[in-house]
Amino acid sequence: MGQVADGAAPANAPASELDAGDSSSEPQSRGFLGRIFEVFSGTEAEPSQEAAPAAAMPAPAPLPGMGNLRKMRVGDVALPKVEIVAVPVSISREELVEVFRAQGYSRMPVFKDTLDTPLGLVHLKDLALEYGFGAAPGRFSVRKILRPLLYVPPSMPIGVLLQKMQVQRIHMALVIDEYGGVDGLVTLEDLIEQVIGEIEDEHDEAEGGFWKEEKPGQWIVQARAPLKEFEAEIGVVLADAEEEGEIDSMGGLVFMQIGRVPARGEVIIGENGVEYEIVDADPRRIKRLRVRLPGVAPAE
Structure with a gap:
């Protein structure tokens, strides 16, 4: 979906080029993802996994590996709707800065009225470039810095979504249920972690210690x-x-x-x-x- 007009968000809208600027932050992504896409042509062997022990507890999460790209669905990795941190389109600049500071995210969905009417996403980088670094104060509007989101069904294989994110250069997707409402959220990092394991970044705690x-x-x-x-x-x-x-x-x-x-x-x-x-x-x-x-x- 491009930047969604006010009202209900259709599930199959085309992507936009507004997120193109993010490509510089992942210079190795095409080579890495190119290898991942070999899974779909059958040239990449799936790693063997130990059989899960029979127990009364829920089955453990699948081990990271290339095979997860075909086995796992978007609904398996999505953050549930109740845990999504999103902001209304009417939010003020000060309130938005405080949400970014408190949550520690670089991207958040933006909605009108409820999360079931998403408009796009706001990126911390855009907020800083447009309204930070000593920029002259002016009338603030989140609409001015909105970027597009992807909208996908929970049944989509995560490998297909990974390809869509790479091609369309959009790193966040909302999971849409059968009634057109928002059911969850997935980021590019969530998908990559299913292949290579948990990604620790510079904000994670205590490098070298538990x-x-x-x-x-x-x-x-x-x-x-x-x-x-x-x-x-x-x-x-x-x-x-x-x-x-x-x-x-x-x-x-x-x-x-x-x-x-x-x-x-x-x-x-x-x-x-x-x-x-x-x-x-x-x-x-x-x-x-x-x-x-x-x-x-x-x-x-």
């Missing part, structure tokens, strides 16, 4: 942090004897305690009073969490 102490009794922890090592660090046993035999990581500990993947922002309180606040997660896995010992007040 946790960082924010203040006494409170840590930011990578979900893949080894459970026993973190327990030794804080001097507190977090898992009981039965759990310790089945899990190895902090993310696995939280998943085991509630039996599902928690949403971003959710707080889980263990039986021992330890709080686990989900800092970053997607529909398939936990990425980072904040661990707070009993008696430690949360930050304002």
Whole structure:
């Protein structure tokens, strides 16, 4: 869909060239994606994967690999609608800056009235270039810096969407349900992670370490942090004897305690009073969490 006019957003609108400026930020993408596209011609062998153990728990997320491009659908990787951070077209410049600062994203959908009537996306770079760096103050309008979004069905293979994003140079898509409403959101990074694994960028916590102490009794922890090592660090046993035999990581500990993947922002309180606040997660896995010992007040 190009820049959508006010009103309901059709699901099959053509893309625009407005997002062309992003190509310079990914100079290696064509070579990398060219190899990925070989999957569809059958020239790339699929990596073997171990059979998932039969258990009562939900099946684990597929291992990263080229085969996921054909096996997985957009609906498998999309961020659910309730977790989408979007802004109304009537937002002020100060409010928009604050949302970008609080959420840490570089792109966000823009809507009129509700998220089911999307207009496009706003990019932090465009906001900075148009209204930052000492630019003369003037009347602000998000419409002036809107970029187009892609609109795709949940049944589309992720490899097909990856090709569309590469060709049309649009790195965010909204998932549209059968009634034309918004059902989820997918970014280019979400798709690439299904092939090469989790991507850590310059904003991710503690390069070279699994946790960082924010203040006494409170840590930011990578979900893949080894459970026993973190327990030794804080001097507190977090898992009981039965759990310790089945899990190895902090993310696995939280998943085991509630039996599902928690949403971003959710707080889980263990039986021992330890709080686990989900800092970053997607529909398939936990990425980072904040661990707070009993008696430690949360930050304002």
